[in-house]
Amino acid sequence: MVVLIDAGNTFVKAVIWDGKAFENLIRIPTKEAEQSFPLKGKKAIISSVVPSLKRTFEEAFESVTFINVSIPLPVRIDYKNPERLGADRIALACGVLDYGDSGIVVSAGTTVVVDIVIEKTFIGGIILPGVKAIHRALNLVTEQLPEVEDKFTDTFPGKSTAECIKAGTTLAMKGAIKEITQKYPELPVIFTGGYGNKLRESMGKGIYDPFLIFKGLVKISEEK
Ligand SMILES: Nc1ncnc2c1ncn2[C@@H]1O[C@H](COP(=O)(O)OP(=O)(O)O)[C@@H](O)[C@H]1O
Ligand SMILES: CC(C)(COP(=O)(O)O)[C@@H](O)C(=O)NCCC(=O)O
Incomplete structure (x- = not known):
C-alpha cells in the first residue's frame, strides 16, 4: 500500500x-x-x-x-531547464500515457497549465494565472476593481463589474486552450485540477480526469 x-x-x-x-x-x-x-x-x-x-x-x-527529472520516467522531458519543471507537470505528462502516447493536459488549479505530450515526450506548454490569481491581481493593480469570488463561471457578456471580471477570466482561459488544442486536433485533451471539470464543461469537449496526476505517479513507480 x-x-x-x-x-x-x-x-x-x-x-x-x-x-x-x-x-x-x-x-x-x-x-x-x-x-x-x-x-x-x-x-x-x-x-x-x-x-x-x-x-x-x-x-x-x-x-x-x-518526483523530479533525475529519477527514471516513462516520458522524455524536452524542456530548457528540465530540473526547473514542476513535479506536477512531470507527473501529469506521465498520466497522459493512460490515454495513449500523446495528449494535452489542462490542469486548472492555482495556475492553469496546458502541457503537450507527443509520442511519450513532454514538449512544453503554457502557464497562466488561475481564477483566484487573476481576480487578486486585478484588485491589486486598480483602484476600482473589487476582488471577486474565486469561482469559475461562464456568463457572457458581463453586465456588472464582477460579471465582466469573471467573463474575462473564463474567456482568457478558454481562448488559450482553444488556440493550443486547435494546433493538435488529433490529440486527446485531458482536464484536471480544482476547476478542471467546470472548464471542460465550458469548453464542451475533452475528458475530465481528477486522478490524472495519481495515474502518472503510478506509471512512474512502475518505471523504477
Ligand atoms: N468552481 C471553482 N471555480 C473556481 N475555482 C475553483 C473552483 N473549484 C476549485 N477552485 C479553485 O481551484 C484551486 C485549487 O485547485 P487545485 O487543483 O487543488 O490547485 P493546486 O493543485 O494548485 O493546489 C483553488 O484556487 C480553488 O479555489
Ligand atoms: C506551474 C506551477 C506553479 C503549477 O502549480 P499548481 O498551479 O499546480 O499549484 C508548478 O508546476 C511549478 O511551480 N512549476 C515550476 C516552473 C515550471 O514548471 O517551469
Missing part, C-alpha cells in the same frame, strides 16, 4: 494506492499541511511544487520518493 501525494500551491491531495484502485482521496489546504499532516505510513510517492513541505513528508513516511 502506497500513499500518493499531489502537493499543489493551494491544496495537498492524497490517495491510497493498493495496486488496483485509488482510495480515500483527501484534500488539505497547503497552508495547513505544514502544521499537521494527517497521513502517516511506510511509503509515499510525492509530486510537490511546494518545497517547504519536504520535511513534513519526510517525517510522516518511512520512505519517500519525490
Whole structure:
C-alpha cells in the first residue's frame, strides 16, 4: 500500500494506492499541511511544487520518493531547464500515457497549465494565472476593481463589474486552450485540477480526469 501525494500551491491531495484502485482521496489546504499532516505510513510517492513541505513528508513516511527529472520516467522531458519543471507537470505528462502516447493536459488549479505530450515526450506548454490569481491581481493593480469570488463561471457578456471580471477570466482561459488544442486536433485533451471539470464543461469537449496526476505517479513507480 502506497500513499500518493499531489502537493499543489493551494491544496495537498492524497490517495491510497493498493495496486488496483485509488482510495480515500483527501484534500488539505497547503497552508495547513505544514502544521499537521494527517497521513502517516511506510511509503509515499510525492509530486510537490511546494518545497517547504519536504520535511513534513519526510517525517510522516518511512520512505519517500519525490518526483523530479533525475529519477527514471516513462516520458522524455524536452524542456530548457528540465530540473526547473514542476513535479506536477512531470507527473501529469506521465498520466497522459493512460490515454495513449500523446495528449494535452489542462490542469486548472492555482495556475492553469496546458502541457503537450507527443509520442511519450513532454514538449512544453503554457502557464497562466488561475481564477483566484487573476481576480487578486486585478484588485491589486486598480483602484476600482473589487476582488471577486474565486469561482469559475461562464456568463457572457458581463453586465456588472464582477460579471465582466469573471467573463474575462473564463474567456482568457478558454481562448488559450482553444488556440493550443486547435494546433493538435488529433490529440486527446485531458482536464484536471480544482476547476478542471467546470472548464471542460465550458469548453464542451475533452475528458475530465481528477486522478490524472495519481495515474502518472503510478506509471512512474512502475518505471523504477
Ligand atoms: N468552481 C471553482 N471555480 C473556481 N475555482 C475553483 C473552483 N473549484 C476549485 N477552485 C479553485 O481551484 C484551486 C485549487 O485547485 P487545485 O487543483 O487543488 O490547485 P493546486 O493543485 O494548485 O493546489 C483553488 O484556487 C480553488 O479555489
Ligand atoms: C506551474 C506551477 C506553479 C503549477 O502549480 P499548481 O498551479 O499546480 O499549484 C508548478 O508546476 C511549478 O511551480 N512549476 C515550476 C516552473 C515550471 O514548471 O517551469
